[in-house]
Amino acid sequence: MQIVVEDLAKTFRVAERTPGLAGAVRGLVRRKHREVAALAGVSFSLAAGELVGYIGPNGAGKSTTIKILAGILVPDGGRVEVAGRVPWKERIEHVRRIGVVFGQRTQLWWDLPVVESLDMLRHIYKVPAAQFRTQRDELIELLDLGKLLATPVRQLSLGQRMRADLAASLVHAPAILFLDEPTIGLDAVSKLAVRGFVKKLNRERGVTVILTTHDMDDIEALCDRVIVIGDGTILSDGTLADLRNRVTRERWLTIDLGDSGEVSDPDATVIRRDGDRVCLAFDPEVVTPAELIRRVTSRHVVRDLFVEHPPIETVIARLYQHDRQR
Amino acid sequence: MTGYLAIVAARFRALLQYRAAALGGLFTQVFFGLVRIMILRAFYAASTTAPISLANVTGYVWLGQATLLLIPWREDADVAEQIRSGTVVYELTRPLDLWGLWFARAVAWRTAPVFLRMVPMFVIAMLVVPAGWGLAPPPSVAAFVLWSISFGCAVLLSAALTSLMSVALMWTITGDGLPMLVATCATMFGGLVIPLPLFPGWAQPVLYALPFAGMLDLPSRVFTGDISVAHAPWVIAHQLGWTLALALLGRWLTSRGVRRLVVQGG
Numbered sequence: 001m002q003i004v005v006e007d008l009a010k011t012f013r014v015a016e017r018t019p020g021l022a023g024a025v026r027g028l029v030r031r032k033h034r035e036v037a038a039l040a041g042v043s044f045s046l047a048a049g050e051l052v053g054y055i056g057p058n059g060a061g062k063s064t065t066i067k068i069l070a071g072i073l074v075p076d077g078g079r080v081e082v083a084g085r086v087p088w089k090e091r092i093e094h095v096r097r098i099g100v101v102f103g104q105r106t107q108l109w110w111d112l113p114v115v116e117s118l119d120m121l122r123h124i125y126k127v128p129a130a131q132f133r134t135q136r137d138e139l140i141e142l143l144d145l146g147k148l149l150a151t152p153v154r155q156l157s158l159g160q161r162m163r164a165d166l167a168a169s170l171v172h173a174p175a176i177l178f179l180d181e182p183t184i185g186l187d188a189v190s191k192l193a194v195r196g197f198v199k200k201l202n203r204e205r206g207v208t209v210i211l212t213t214h215d216m217d218d219i220e221a222l223c224d225r226v227i228v229i230g231d232g233t234i235l236s237d238g239t240l241a242d243l244r245n246r247v248t249r250e251r252w253l254t255i256d257l258g259d260s261g262e263v264s265d266p267d268a269t270v271i272r273r274d275g276d277r278v279c280l281a282f283d284p285e286v287v288t289p290a291e292l293i294r295r296v297t298s299r300h301v302v303r304d305l306f307v308e309h310p311p312i313e314t315v316i317a318r319l320y321q322h323d324r325q326r
Numbered sequence: 327m328t329g330y331l332a333i334v335a336a337r338f339r340a341l342l343q344y345r346a347a348a349l350g351g352l353f354t355q356v357f358f359g360l361v362r363i364m365i366l367r368a369f370y371a372a373s374t375t376a377p378i379s380l381a382n383v384t385g386y387v388w389l390g391q392a393t394l395l396l397i398p399w400r401e402d403a404d405v406a407e408q409i410r411s412g413t414v415v416y417e418l419t420r421p422l423d424l425w426g427l428w429f430a431r432a433v434a435w436r437t438a439p440v441f442l443r444m445v446p447m448f449v450i451a452m453l454v455v456p457a458g459w460g461l462a463p464p465p466s467v468a469a470f471v472l473w474s475i476s477f478g479c480a481v482l483l484s485a486a487l488t489s490l491m492s493v494a495l496m497w498t499i500t501g502d503g504l505p506m507l508v509a510t511c512a513t514m515f516g517g518l519v520i521p522l523p524l525f526p527g528w529a530q531p532v533l534y535a536l537p538f539a540g541m542l543d544l545p546s547r548v549f550t551g552d553i554s555v556a557h558a559p560w561v562i563a564h565q566l567g568w569t570l571a572l573a574l575l576g577r578w579l580t581s582r583g584v585r586r587l588v589v590q591g592g
Contacts, residue, residue: 072418074585096421107416111340123332124420 002176002208003046003069008078010039010064038064039075040232048175051202051209053223055216057320061232062212063102066180069210070100082176096125099169103181106161107168108153114164115149118171125172132171139167142197159190166197177201179211183218195221216312228319235319244309247319252308253280253292258301265295276303281310329422330430337404337431341438348442351395355443356450359391363459366521378523381462382550386521388461389546392447393477395439396484396541397516399509401491402432409495418584425580428492429573432485440481465551472558473549479565483540486572487512493576496583511536517543523552537568 013033039061046052056062067073068080071087071094080087085094101107108117122132140146143163148156156164162182169177179198183191199222201207213219219226219240226243228236236243255263257276264270265280267287272279282292289307296302309315363384370380378386405428408414417427451461464470487508494504513519515538522533522543533539544561547553553561 067415070415070419072415091418092421092423095419098419100416100419102415105411105413105416107413107419109336109340111343112336116336116339120332120336124329124422126328 001045002048002050002083003210004079004081005045005065005069006043006079008039008042008065008068008075008080009037010061010068010073010075012036012038037232039068039078041078042229042232042234043078044227044234044237046208046210048208049202049206050225051198051223052211053219053226054210054212054229055214055219055226055316056229056235060229062229063180065229066100066178066210066212070098070178071095096172097174097176099172099174099177101162101165101169101177101179101182103162103179103184106153106165108161108164110154111152113150113152114145114156114167117153117164117168121168121171127172131173135171135173136167139170142200143167144193159186159193162186162190162194163197166194170201174207176208177210179209181212181214183213183215191215191217198222216316220312228316230320240312243319244312244315247315247322248310249283249285250281250310251284251289252310253282253289253296254278254306254308255280255296255300255302256304258303261300263296263300265292268292329420330426333427333430334434337434338438341434342442344439345442348439351439352443352446355391355394355447359387359451360455360459362387362391376524378521378547378552381458382547382552383521383523384459385461385550386517386543386546386552388447388451389549390518390521390542392444392451393440393480393542393545394518395443396436396480397509397512397518398436398484398487398491398541399512400488400505401495402428402435402488404431404435405489405492406495423577424584425489425493425573425577428489428580429485429576432488432492433481436484436488437481462550464549466555468555469548469551469558472555472562473545476545476548476558476561476565479562479569480541480545483537483565483569483572486569486576487537490572490576490579493579493583496580496586512538512541515539516541517546523547534564537572540565540568 014036016032016034042065054062068075069082069087071091074088082094083097087094108114118136143166145163145167148160148164183194195218198209202209224239226240227234236246255278257278263278268280268282270278271281366383370376417424464473491505491508515533515536522539525533548558548561
């Protein structure tokens with residue numbers, strides 16, 4: 001296993017004070033602290049070449065995990081090994097072999113053209129000149145950076161900046177890549193570009209990727225395996241299909257009606273009606289899709305229909321809800 | 327080493343873009359240089375004995391004005407912004423020592439603005455200003471060479487103090503207190519208000535034991551010949567000694583700070 005995480009725990013101390021002037025004055029003398037457990041016993045392991053989605057609501061502990069794996073934060077408990085090293089103990093050796101992108105922040109030099117940032121990183125990671133040139137030219141082509149190289153980073157759009165940031169994280173050809181919300185705030189075209197690139201990197205070069213995101217399309221397009229985290233513990237770990245099955249067997253039948261009748265069935269519920277389009281949710285173990293379709297088509301004029309899984313957003317939202325109710 | 331040098335070079339290049347600020351600073355500093363010299367000339371006219379000659383104190387003022395921004399008047403602005411916004415995470419993903427990285431940044435931050443102002447300032451102080459009011463060239467080639475070395479050491483010393491202030495941010499996040507204290511000390515005890523040789527005799531040993539003398543005062547006095555070539559190695563030893571001490575303290579604090587680091591924001 002390339003990455004092993006066992007029983008990882010991290011607690012932050014958050015300073016608290018009562019609102020208002022009295023609270024501020026009291027805060028001068030005595031600070032109150034509250035312990036917040038960002039991670040409370042997280043365990044998983046990854047083989048080399050896996051592409052894993054790591055998802056969870058805001059504040060679930062995603063970024064904290066990534067930061068510990070990247071050697072930035074020191075955990076309070078648990079064991080971590082990445083390629084045989086404990087990240088925070090052998091930070092400098094460890095970071096030579098990983099690439100990191102934090103979508104909300106840039107690692108490029110704000111006032112300098114992109115190409116100078118890349119060149120500086122070459123020196124920092126001591127990449128031999130010839131190897132750097134091949135690597136850089138390949139990244140420039142794959143990420144379509146040719147026209148942006150001479151532009152100072154402050155003048156790049158968010159999508160352009162993210163592509164340049166991805167290139168910056170790969171200058172030293174790392175075997176493992178940590179992506180923390182790489183598609184945040186991007187437009188549809190830029191998202192597709194980032195996804196396409198990450199997929200290629202994983203398939204063709206065998207780079208291990210851990211990706212956190214709130215965009216379920218990222219997960220659906222990229223990840224074979226999804227780890228869901230909530231309140232510092234793992235809620236689910238497996239393939240997308242496993243995750244769906246665990247949370248709900250539900251499927252959706254969408255029908256375009258040729259008449260304007262009311263659709264109803266004892267084994268299905270109407271979850272949406274939009275003009276002639278009706279969406280029914282059903283459990284395939286109670287009524288098979290074929291049987292439900294037969295019933296509906298026998299009673300209504302149907303122009304078109306299709307069966308689908310509920311979108312992954314819905315699945316995840318339900319998983320979070322289950323967790324809250326527990 | 328190359329990694330740190332690459333950071334110095336990159337930041338130096340980035341900082342050279344601020345030409346308008348340099349031009350504005352140049353005019354202000356020439357103006358205040360003339361004012362300071364006017365005041366000193368008035369004092370010297372009324373006094374019979376002085377511990378430093380008028381020509382040397384005039385040169386001292388010009389050199390101080392030219393290298394004014396060597397004064398570590400605050401922590402590294404970039405590092406402060408990184409810590410405030412959380413971008414500091416990237417600094418820790420580099421295969422470099424964090425203190426060394428911040429020191430490299432500080433070296434560039436302290437030198438680039440000084441270089442932009444120093445060259446035109448030398449031209450003005452040596453050639454434009456009327457005789458008796460300007461900066462005289464160093465008395466010997468040896469004095470000039472020793473000044474160059476001492477100036478380099480002043481950069482390292484100032485950068486070491488700057489990165490120490492940056493490290494302190496890991497404890498306070500918005501740390502205006504320490505930089506304000508350091509800036510006041512550096513201005514007062516660095517010879518920017520009153521040239522250090524003009525302080526009373528009893529204060530001299532203290533002033534010259536502090537690190538602040540090594541930034542503007544000592545190199546300037548090597549340049550003008552007020553400190554002899556024979557004595558100049560002691561100046562360099564003072565500067566390097568303090569640089570080393572501040573660097574060791576900075577590195578130790580950094581390793582402590584990293585362990586308790588809380589990265590701001592998601």
